Amino acid sequence: MAKVEVESEVTGNVWKLQVAVGAAVAVGDVLMILESMKMEIPVEAPVAGTLTEMLVAETDAVDEDQVLAIIEAV
Amino acid sequence: MFQRLLVANRGAIARRIVRACHRLGIESVALYSDADSQAPYLAEATQSIGLPGNTAAETYLNKPLLLQAILNSGADAVHPGYGFLAEDADFAQQVMDLGVHFVGPSPQWLSSMGDKVAARELMAEHNFPLFAGSKELNSVTAAQRAATQIGYPVMLKPAAGGGGIGMQVVADDQGLAVAFDRCQRMAQAAFGNGAVFVEAWISPARHIEVQVLADEHGNVMHAFERDCSLQRRQQKVIEEAPAPLVDRQSVLALAERSVELLATLGYNNVGTLETLQSPSGEFGFLEMNTRIQVEHGVTEMVTGLDLVAEQIQLAAGGQLPPQPTLSGYAVQARVYAEDSQTSMPSTGRLQVFAPPNMRHVRVETGYAQGMTVTPFYDPLLAKVLAWAPTRELAIGRLAVALQAYEIRGVRTNIALLRRILRSDEFLAGRVHTGLLQQFLG
Numbered sequence: 001m002a003k004v005e006v007e008s009e010v011t012g013n014v015w016k017l018q019v020a021v022g023a024a025v026a027v028g029d030v031l032m033i034l035e036s037m038k039m040e041i042p043v044e045a046p047v048a049g050t051l052t053e054m055l056v057a058e059t060d061a062v063d064e065d066q067v068l069a070i071i072e073a074v
Numbered sequence: 075m076f077q078r079l080l081v082a083n084r085g086a087i088a089r090r091i092v093r094a095c096h097r098l099g100i101e102s103v104a105l106y107s108d109a110d111s112q113a114p115y116l117a118e119a120t121q122s123i124g125l126p127g128n129t130a131a132e133t134y135l136n137k138p139l140l141l142q143a144i145l146n147s148g149a150d151a152v153h154p155g156y157g158f159l160a161e162d163a164d165f166a167q168q169v170m171d172l173g174v175h176f177v178g179p180s181p182q183w184l185s186s187m188g189d190k191v192a193a194r195e196l197m198a199e200h201n202f203p204l205f206a207g208s209k210e211l212n213s214v215t216a217a218q219r220a221a222t223q224i225g226y227p228v229m230l231k232p233a234a235g236g237g238g239i240g241m242q243v244v245a246d247d248q249g250l251a252v253a254f255d256r257c258q259r260m261a262q263a264a265f266g267n268g269a270v271f272v273e274a275w276i277s278p279a280r281h282i283e284v285q286v287l288a289d290e291h292g293n294v295m296h297a298f299e300r301d302c303s304l305q306r307r308q309q310k311v312i313e314e315a316p317a318p319l320v321d322r323q324s325v326l327a328l329a330e331r332s333v334e335l336l337a338t339l340g341y342n343n344v345g346t347l348e349t350l351q352s353p354s355g356e357f358g359f360l361e362m363n364t365r366i367q368v369e370h371g372v373t374e375m376v377t378g379l380d381l382v383a384e385q386i387q388l389a390a391g392g393q394l395p396p397q398p399t400l401s402g403y404a405v406q407a408r409v410y411a412e413d414s415q416t417s418m419p420s421t422g423r424l425q426v427f428a429p430p431n432m433r434h435v436r437v438e439t440g441y442a443q444g445m446t447v448t449p450f451y452d453p454l455l456a457k458v459l460a461w462a463p464t465r466e467l468a469i470g471r472l473a474v475a476l477q478a479y480e481i482r483g484v485r486t487n488i489a490l491l492r493r494i495l496r497s498d499e500f501l502a503g504r505v506h507t508g509l510l511q512q513f514l515g
Contacts, residue, residue, distance in 0.1 A: 009416075
């Protein structure tokens with residue numbers, strides 16, 4: 001089982017977390033919604049697996065390429 | 075005339091309003107958040123006042139803080155620009171309660187046009203052309219019934235707000251059931267009002283809007299139309315005046331119908347009546363923007379009017395300018411800090427920011443080299459406008475100006491803008507609201 005890091009494509013803020021640690025996710029599932037420049041940017045699961053770590057909380061500021069969450073791929 | 079005008083905005087429009095104040099011999103008061111403390115409009119204004127913080131809610135949307143700044147500055151007028159509090163009826167009323175002039179229509183107009191369902195009803199009452207649409211919908215079942223009656227596909231929309239937030243095209247009952255909750259939730263989160271409705275989805279459509287001006291004495295005029303069909307995510311990217319490939323007579327009839335209606339209803343200050351035009355040439359009311367628009371500059375270039383100065387003069391009780399005539403063609407491109415392919419926002423320090431300096435080209439920007447583009451506000455870096463006696467030449471000048479615009483430090487959509495401007499479809503004037511999508515991905 002490989003650990004896959006989910007990175008932010010933008011600098012912005014975490015608006016809403018959509019998935020909790022321990023949840024099973026499929027490719028394309030929305031993990032959280034970021035907010036930047038008045039746009040909502042969904043962060044999708046790049047692989048299927050289990051969300052093992054959520055590294056940000058709602059309202060946190062995030063940078064481009066920052067690791068947001070970790071998925072244990074199946 | 076006013077003595078001292080406070081600009082309740084930031085960026086390109088704040089700078090534009092300060093310029094209009096210079097022209098009218100009025101002192102200007104500019105506001106700035108922490109992130110905007112190096113913005114060029116601050117040095118150009120007579121005075122500037124800092125708003126501590128960075129987010130829009132802490133600063134440019136913070137009504138108590140703004141009202142205090144108005145009092146402290148001794149301003150006798152407030153210009154809200156566009157976005158932020160420009161269409162907030164409560165704010166306009168609070169400004170007026172201080173005995174200060176609000177440069178915009180009366181608060182009743184801001185609230186009646188801010189509710190798109192109410193606005194549609196008002197237009198229907200006065201027989202203004204309108205495509206099919208529903209009232210406010212309280213359940214999925216009600217929405218499905220209305221959509222079936224209108225005929226799928228339909229556009230599901232929040233009644234409040236703007237900027238395309240929450241809007242979605244749905245093809246059938248099942249799609250509507252899925253989209254309905256999401257639309258309500260997004261509308262509630264973004265505008266504090268979860269009301270939604272459906273409208274006929276017109277495609278391919280042209281977005282054609284009429285610029286109107288109205289004084290405080292019941293007189294209304296138009297300044298022709300703009301075409302803003304090039305959009306992504308329901309947001310405008312390229313705008314022009316006059317509209318290409320339209321029947322002049324039917325556009326002028328629409329403009330005159332708009333003037334007649336707004337005179338009957340007693341509108342004041344400037345505004346824009348937005349319509350969609352169906353492939354068969356019919357117009358239908360979309361919404362009315364009760365403020366200056368981002369794309370006002372193209373109208374200024376083809377009419378010679380200074381719409382921002384007119385706004386201020388009209389708010390001070392001045393007369394309408396003489397009816398202008400159309401001269402030439404103007405095209406505007408919005409340079410966004412976003413990736414040309416993915417449209418993802420891009421932030422960073424502007425290591426190089428060198429706008430083109432060319433004849434018949436105008437650049438409106440709130441940024442300067444060395445400033446940082448932050449995630450706190452919208453991604454507009456600059457508006458680049460070009461004028462020429464022919465449309466083809468205006469497009470050519472704009473494309474060359476964009477090519478010369480040197481920006482390093484953030485990604486921009488300039489490559490995309492140039493591809494569109496150089497395309498056969500755009501050059502031929504065959505524009506519609508789905509065209510931009512064809513240049514992506």
